[in-house]
Amino acid sequence: MGGQVGGVDWRFRAIVSACAMSGYGNYLNLIALSLFSYDVTGTAFGVGAVMALRLFSGFLAGLAAGALSARVARRTMMISADVAQAAAMIVLALCVSRVPLWLLACAVVVLGAGNTFFTVALRSAVPVMVGQDARSHANGLLVTARSFATVLGFASAAPVIGLGGYTAAFAVNAASFAVSATALLVLRPRTDEAGAGDSEEDAEPDGRSSAGPLLPRSCRIRVRDAMAGVSTLLLGMILLRGTDALASASHNVALPVVAHTTAPSGPAVFMAQFWVAWAIGTLLAHQVLKRRRDAAPWGERAFAVGTCLMSLSFVIAFAGLPTPALIVAAASAGFADGWTEIIYTSRLQAAPDRQRSRLFGWSATAEQSGFALGTVAAAAALEVLPALAVVTAFHSAAVFAALFLLFVIATRGGTAAPSSSTSEEGGSTSEEDGEDTHGTRTGARPLPRA
Structure with a gap:
């Protein structure tokens, strides 16, 4: 396949x-x-x-x-x-x-x-x-372009x-x-x-394909069927991604405020310096990761560590640093942002084909809801608190979530993400199992993360 x-x-x-x-x-x-x-x-x-x-x-x-x-x-x-x-x-x-x-x-x-x-x-x-x-390298190109x-x-x-x-x-x-x-x-x-x-893992318990029409059934059964075959760590990564989106909303909302306070005569220049440094950091992350054959074998742990680094870098960036240090902090945040984006996307892409679409749908839902909630909450918090306090509080939530995921990985002995998707029932999708045909199936990346 x-x-x-x-x-x-x-x-x-x-x-x-x-x-x-x-x-x-x-x-x-x-x-x-x-x-x-x-x-x-x-x-x-x-x-x-x-x-x-x-x-x-x-x-x-x-x-x-x-x-x-x-x-x-x-x-x-x-x-x-x-x-x-x-x-x-x-x-x-x-x-x-x-x-x-x-x-x-x-x-x-x-x-x-x-x-x-x-x-x-x-x-x-x-x-x-x-x-x-080649998916890690391809994801790096997409992140760099973005x-x-x-x-x-x-x-x-x-x-x-x-x-x-x-x-x-x-x-x-x-x-x-x-x-x-x-x-x-x-x-x-x-x-x-x-x-x-x-594939067997896309089948419903009664033998019908999950791609078929949805039948009248309780919400609990639908959720159970949708989550069948999805590992706890993958769900944990998606939840951490949503928490990170909530945290990221804080600095997206706070940055214009800080720009007008720090550089009232040129807030646009301040923001341009920040985003350019961030973009350079994401580019460096791609350059580092593409030198590995594949980033997936250490995906969950590296994703959690990268999330911690990204949150800490953003908090430091709002600490009133001089311009050179601010640029370094923004570049560090961009590097961690690109790092986590590539590893996270590559890890979800290792899932079987039909499960992969479902996972990315859940991921989009988690990110959109996290960012929406974070935007509203951060805007309200900035009315009464300084930007540094707001950004610190929101990104602390992402750090704690990442540390919890690392704890789960450690207690479970860690899991290595496959470099190609293989179903538990035995359907490998790696290239050794044969070439893909070129047909398509028939029948029934908001704001930047930084």
Whole structure:
């Protein structure tokens, strides 16, 4: 079944470049849409409500993504998400002078759900596109591309909006989605394993495939069936990822406050220095990890340790350091961020094909809900507490969660993640078991982590 298909070749690099274009448009749009939402609603509460709606739609999409990918080819899922988001942005661009609130709400729902569907499909498809042995390197390329897209998107938002208004910003975002969809249409990457739905571990206890129609049954049975075959440590990693998203919301909310306090004459320069240093750190993480054949054998432990380092680095970055030390702290946070992203994604990708989509759907749900809750709670806390205290409190939760995961790993003797997915019932998906066919299945990456 799913094995090595040629590694990270020019075709995959082209897809990464297209995804980077789409990411650039997304991060530019985060600023443009926030400002535009204020113009439409006229209140800060309205802006928060629009952001909450976008995150909530992503949360719901995460719950549905695993089931949807069992019925629709991942490539189709990604193209559909890009086309839907491009259409939403075109509508906003054309109606920018007279957008009713209901239309803005519809657009942010499409953006939130579309981003989640695309991310889940892409992450779960990476082992099929490049092979299990090359997935860590492929994830590193995606993380690096995302980092630069984040910095460029945030940095160019002001000049794009200043020169062309919201119409230009929304048009650029729509074009970025079109580039991504076109690349997927033209390059036609193989994103699904043939016969992936026939593995025993995807079957229900009564013999029906989990990809089949959902039957009337209690919520408890559905949850039990969905979690069948998923290890406790994998669930622990997903929960830690959600806790980390909650912690990350604190510094995303606090950074503009600190920038205006520390550098009132140039807050944008302060934030640019921070994000550029962060991006360089993520790039270094990829350079370190790609020198290993595969990062998965020490995935859980390395992921937990990296989360601790990332949280500690962000806390230090908000301690009022001089600029050189701040840059070092931000780069350290970026390194740990890239490290954890690559290892976490690679570890989940080691799961069997159908289980992989479900895991990434849960992960998206955990991250969206954690970030949404963290954004609201951090914003409220910053009204009465200094930024350092807020960031410290939130990231302490991530550190304690990571330490608990390390404790669980130690008491269980640790587990080595497989370098390729192998079902317990005996269905290996490594390349030694045979070549993949090139069919697709038929039938029934928010804000930056830093």
